[in-house]
Amino acid sequence: MIDPPRWSRDQLTDGLQKAQIIFRLERMEEPLEAYLQAFAHYEQSVKTLLQTSENLSALDQHLNKILTDAELLKAFRYLAGPPISEDDLKVLADAALSSSRLQQDSGMAGRVLNVVRLGLDKRRFPWVGESRMAEAHEMYAAVLAT
16 A cells, blocks of 8 residues: 655645746736637627527527527527526526437427526616617627627
C-alpha cells in the first residue's frame, strides 16, 4: 500500500499563490476579439430567431424550424430569464430535442414551447405579454440583452 502524498500548509499556500498568478495572467491576456466575435455570432442568432418568429408573435407556427436548428434553439432557450440549459429544458418539458423525436410526438414541441413561454423574460420582451408589436428600441435592447 502506498501512502498518499502529504503537503505542508506552506506548500499549499505557495501553490495557491502561483496558481492565482497564472490564472490572472492568462485571464487578462484573453483576446477581446474572441469575445466580440462570439457576441456578434449570438447577436445574429437572436436576430434570426426574432425574424423567424415574427418578433415572438408566431413561435407556434415556426416552432419545428426553431427547435431543429441548433443556433435558433440556443437563442430560443435564452428567451427565458434565466436562460434554460438544454438538459434542463428536456427534463422540464419531458422532451427530446432531436428532429425525429419531435416529429414522432406531436405534443413534445408544445411542451418545450410552454416551458420557455412560462420563463419568458418580460423585461426584455414586454411586447409579448402586452400583445402588441415591438418598437424598434425594444427590439434593439432585447437583442443586445439576450
